[in-house]
Amino acid sequence: MNTAPSAHGRHAVVIVGGGAAGIELATRLGRRRDLDVVLVDRDASHFWKPRLHELAAGLLGDGEEAVPYLAHAQAHGYRYEPGALKRVDTVERRIDLDQVVLPMTDELILPPRSLRYDTLVLAFGSRVNDFGTPGVLQYCDMLDSPAQAIALRRKILALALRSAGDPERRIRIGIVGAGATGVELAAELHHAFNDMHRYGGLDPASKLDITLMDMAKRILPAVDPRTSESAHRALVGMGVNVRAGVGVDAVTASAFHLSDGSTVPCDIRVWAAGVVGHDMVAGLGPFTLSKDRRIIVTPQLAAVGVDHVYAIGDCAFAAAAHGGPSVPPTAQAAHQQASYLARALPRALRGETVEPFVYHAKGTLVSLGEFHATGELPSVPKGKSPIPMRGWIAKMLYVSLQYMHRATLHGWPRATALWLADWLRNTTLPPVKLH
Incomplete structure (x- = not known):
């Protein structure tokens, strides 16, 4: 070498x-x-x-x-x-x-x-932390990479196709981890299934049985309780079953087995609980x-x-x-x-003195669908309760983070061109991918 x-x-x-x-x-x-x-x-x-x-x-x-x-x-x-x-x-x-x-x-x-x-x-x-839970690596999908996300999307679409037109068959998806990834995935699945129904003739989100589980006593445990409650209400309004304060003892090919002795049957199992x-x-x-x-x-x-x-x-x-x-x-x-x-x-x-890195928390924003997000911004002055952000304004701020990342990588002129390309694509193609 x-x-x-x-x-x-x-x-x-x-x-x-x-x-x-x-x-x-x-x-x-x-x-x-x-x-x-x-x-x-x-x-x-x-x-x-x-x-x-x-x-x-x-x-x-x-x-x-x-x-x-x-x-x-x-x-x-x-x-x-x-x-x-x-x-x-x-x-x-x-x-x-x-x-x-x-x-x-x-x-x-x-x-x-x-x-x-x-x-x-x-x-x-x-990578996602499986905490040594039996069955996680064998039976759960994770969201560490685009390849994993694409594999999960194909499973979801295949399940939607198999269930289409069968009024007795529910679409059961379990998600472990009620941090930002788990909460956003649950909300976007609800959004995506309604788009599948509108543009592809598949069953709507009313056929979905999504269960979101976490050991913490509330979803989004790292944010202000008011932000957590706002996200909780939004998910429940979509029909998501939120199971907080319960752990997962094991995962099998058909279910999550919880620490309170209950079982959550699932066709698709997603693990999004922490990182390691x-x-x-x-x-x-x-x-x-x-x-x-x-x-x-x-x-x-x-x-x-x-x-x-x-x-x-x-x-x-x-x-x-x-x-x-x-x-x-x-x-x-x-x-x-x-x-x-x-x-x-x-x-x-150059041998100059370097000041230490200081992390400045800029707040938290969580997407809850196409036009809705929830979150909070730091208070001014510090030490007070965070400033809540809800609805379409929060969603606009959430989307702006993506454009800021693009601008860092490409500069603002190209980032603006990419935004225009996104808009044109969304006006001519279905918003959900049916393949």
């Missing part, structure tokens, strides 16, 4: 993971002529994870939100290297990548290889890990006890300022960490 030198003597920054944190950092650093920036990812394109529930519900088509790394890298001054991370050699400052094969085959595209770095940034995200570090992190290198297998970082987001390595996004465990809880594994936090490191890293390389 060969170790490539830095291009033209520039400082080599290798970023592993092209999620919200990794691709935003690569976009910002790629503009600098003093850095040779390389983005590594096992997939060929970037997808913004907060929209995975829309892809699963059929409200987004394959590739509609995908950003091809090769094209984006060419446009923004960095390089893309495909491959899965296998090992980090912190002594030689080298990462080892697995071979790349043609999807669905064993045909070799690229052999195992190594990349040298001067600075390494780990941003490879996390990837399994491979334990053997990746000499990193200090949290209990949930995330890399513990310093206030400057450097990996604890390891030189020249940073970690951002969901794979990083960063303590919040002033002794508060850790920075949450959210797209909002990933964006802030990428913005911080894009400023801090060049300063650190």
Whole structure:
């Protein structure tokens, strides 16, 4: 295996993971002529994870939100290297990548290889936490990637087709995890089934039996109780059965078995309960890990006890300022960490003092369908109750987050053109994908 030198003597920054944190950092650093920036990812394109529930519900088509790394890298001054991370050699400052094969085959595209770095940034995200619950990995769908979301969408469509026209057959979907992902998926499924009925002649959402389960005593437990209650009322109004304060003891091919002794029969079972570090992190290198297998970082987001390595996004465990809880594994936090490191890293390389990262909670917004969302914004001054946001105004703010992410990746002119393309597509094609 060969170790490539830095291009033209520039400082080599290798970023592993092209999620919200990794691709935003690569976009910002790629503009600098003093850095040779390389983005590594096992997939060929970037997808913004907060929209995975829309892809699963059929409200987004394959590739509609995908950003091809090769094209984006060419446009923004960095390089893309495909491959899965296998090992980090912190002594030689080298990462080892697995071979790349043609999807669905064993045909070799690229052999195992190594990349040298001067600075390494780990941003490879996390996975859904199954908490060791029996049957989860065998019988549940998850929403960690576009491939998983597309697989779930196809199952849902197949179930809708099998049930069409049969008044006795219900469509039973169980969702474990009443955080933002679970709540949004339940709401979007209701929206999608009504669109399937309108545009495809399939059964409407009245045929749906969605059960949303969580160990917490209320849905959206991390937000203000008023926001939680608003979302609860909206889901109940859609016919969603909310089961709060109950855990899952086991999952079988046909049901969730709950801690109170009850059983929830399901045709489709979705697990969206929390996040944990990837399994491979334990053997990746000499990193200090949290209990949930995330890399513990310093206030400057450097990996604890390891030189020249940073970690951002969901794979990083960063303590919040002033002794508060850790920075949450959210797209909002990933964006802030990428913005911080894009400023801090060049300063650190020049030997300047770098102030610690400070996470600023900007509030929470949860989509509840086509024209409705609920959430809250931070109070001014701090310490007061958050400012509630409801209805179409909250939905507009929610959608604006997607456009801000696009603007970060492409600039406002192209982001505006993409918005126009979305509008034209929605006026000419069914809003739900029936394939």
